[in-house]
Amino acid sequence: xxxxxxxxxxxxxxxxxxxxxxxxxxxxxxxxxxxxxxxxxxxxxxxxxxxxxxxxxxxxxxxxxxxxxxxxxxxxxxxxxxxxxxxxxxxxxxxxxxxxxxxxxxxxxxxxxxxxxxxxxxxxxxxxxxxxxxxxxxxxxxxxxxxxxxxxxxxxxxxxxxxxxxxxxxxxxxxxxxxxxxxxxxxxxxxxxxxxxxxxxxxxxxxxxxxxxxxxxxxxxxxxxxxxxxxxxxxxxxxxxxxxxxxxxxxxxxxxxxxxxxxxxxxxxxxxxxxxxxxxxxxxxxxxxxxxxxxxxxxxxxxxxxxxxxxxxxxxxxxxxxxxxxxxxxxxxxxxxxxxxxxxxxxxxxxxxxxxxxxxxxxxxxxxxxxxxxxxxxxxxxxxxxxxxxxxxxxxxxxxxxxxxxxxxxxxxxxxxxxxxxxxxxxxxxxxxxxxxxxxxxxxxxxxxxxxxxxxxxx
Ligand code: XIL
Numbered sequence: 357x358x359x360x361x362x363x364x365x366x367x368x369x370x371x372x373x374x375x376x377x378x379x380x381x382x383x384x385x386x387x388x389x390x391x392x393x394x395x396x397x398x399x400x401x402x403x404x405x406x407x408x409x410x411x412x413x414x415x416x417x418x419x420x421x422x423x424x425x426x427x428x429x430x431x432x433x434x435x436x437x438x439x440x441x442x443x444x445x446x447x448x449x450x451x452x453x454x455x456x457x458x459x460x461x462x463x464x465x466x467x468x469x470x471x472x473x474x475x476x477x478x479x480x481x482x483x484x485x486x487x488x489x490x491x492x493x494x495x496x497x498x499x500x501x502x503x504x505x506x507x508x509x510x511x512x513x514x515x516x517x518x519x520x521x522x523x524x525x526x527x528x529x530x531x532x533x534x535x536x537x538x539x540x541x542x543x544x545x546x547x548x549x550x551x552x553x554x555x556x557x558x559x560x561x562x563x564x565x566x567x568x569x570x571x572x573x574x575x576x577x578x579x580x581x582x583x584x585x586x587x588x589x590x591x592x593x594x595x596x597x598x599x600x601x602x603x604x605x606x607x608x609x610x611x612x613x614x615x616x617x618x619x620x621x622x623x624x625x626x627x628x629x630x631x632x633x634x635x636x637x638x639x640x641x642x643x644x645x646x647x648x649x650x651x652x653x654x655x656x657x658x659x660x661x662x663x664x665x666x667x668x669x670x671x672x673x674x675x676x677x678x679x680x681x682x683x684x685x686x687x688x689x690x691x692x693x694x695x696x697x698x699x700x701x702x703x704x705x706x707x708x709x710x711x712x713x714x715x716x717x718x719x720x721x722x723x724x725x726x727x728x729x730x731x732x733x734x735x736x737x738x739x740x741x742x743x744x745x746x747x748x749x750x751x752x753x754x755x756x757x758x759x760x761x762x763x764x765x766x767x768x769x770x771x772x773x774x775x776x777x778x779x780x781x782x783x784x785x786x787x788x789x790x791x792x793x794x795x796x797x798x799x800x801x802x803x804x805x806x807x808x809x810x811x812x813x814x815x
Contacts, residue, residue: 373715375447507560555619579633590638596654638676646684656706667712695789704756
């Protein structure tokens with residue numbers, strides 16, 4: 357059975373990234389429920405392994421969840437997670453451990469469990485990232501570095517620093533991190549989620565201390581740190597263009613979403629226009645199939661339009677953190693699966709039809725390990741089940757990749773919605789599962805200006 361990775365390398369007309377976010381634990385620690393136990397493994401070992409299998413999602417690295425990955429663990433046969441990862445994907449992005457806070461140790465020696473997010477700079481522990489990066493390179497997978505400058509997982513002590521001190525701390529962090537991985541990581545998310553939902557800049561610690569030009573400054577430092585690296589600006593809720601336009605009356609009530617989509621385009625246009633070394637744009641695509649208001653997923657043609665205009669700036673575009681939540685849909689597993697498959701298939705088919713689109717990265721691949729359960733609610737947002745079986749949505753991704761295969765017939769199958777939201781029979785995309793907009797317009801207070809991430813907004 358062809359894997360996504362094989363299909364891309366053997367069949368697709370253009371070489372794209374089919375990537376996923378990566379966590380160290382499921383990669384290096386055995387999960388007896390899916391990996392079984394090795395004959396030479398005593399029950400205690402299995403028990404130990406069992407006790408540390410949890411999703412690492414907190415803002416600092418906690419030894420209880422992120423033990424040191426011993427040589428033994430690295431040399432063990434691949435876990436199920438490792439098997440699916442290396443056979444299905446040609447690239448990885450570090451989901452959590454390469455962010456500023458998790459990287460910088462609080463105090464010398466073992467990480468203090470009770471310590472709040474770090475308040476010390478300069479002591480870096482690259483251990484977890486090293487093991488993941490070396491593993492990926494050993495399996496000929498490309499690695500994307502995520503993320504150098506993001507206000508959500510940066511050391512809180514930046515708030516107590518002077519503007520100059522923050523500037524030099526950011527510069528040192530960029531040079532230290534990119535320098536350490538200089539020969540192993542050539543793609544970097546430099547700045548993440550700098551835009552509020554009204555399309556203006558979030559007044560985060562970097563904005564308040566370094567001013568609105570901090571984004572440009574960070575890209576210039578990143579380019580200096582590694583002139584060969586591909587540098588990306590990454591953001592969320594920027595995937596669609598055309599909200600409120602006559603083309604899709606159903607989205608008339610979602611017109612406000614156009615503000616962030618335009619803010620994203622204008623920010624990139626301005627950076628390119630001023631010769632700032634930015635090479636690509638990442639659109640996170642954390643979709644909710646049952647979403648309404650600011651959570652309503654864009655249509656394939658809206659995604660194509662957004663990628664098209666960004667591509668015309670000379671930038672590469674990728675979908676950087678895709679997952680599709682379904683638990684806001686009616687409690688009907690078949691409907692939920694059809695909706696999820698439809699979104700993965702049609703949004704990716706539309707994206708892949710654009711020459712500037714160079715890859716899709718999922719935010720994890722198995723429902724067994726997804727941040728959604730810790731940051732939103734219980735859900736099944738990915739393409740492999742809890743026990744690593746291919747879901748219908750997996751076939752959705754495969755279909756999308758077939759749209760760029762030389763096999764004309766196959767490639768034409770799912771393209772009816774990439775340029776228009778209504779097919780030749782007047783059937784609207786998503787008509788079967790798209791949820792109606794609530795009648796009441798309760799003016800939600802927009803807290804994104806202060807930098808509240810999406811998962812802290814009403815969902
Ligand atoms: C999340 C990770 O999944 C969690 O493990 C971590 O604790 C917090 O960050 N946008 C981003 C990602 O750019 O880095 C976030 O990942 C999800 C939202």
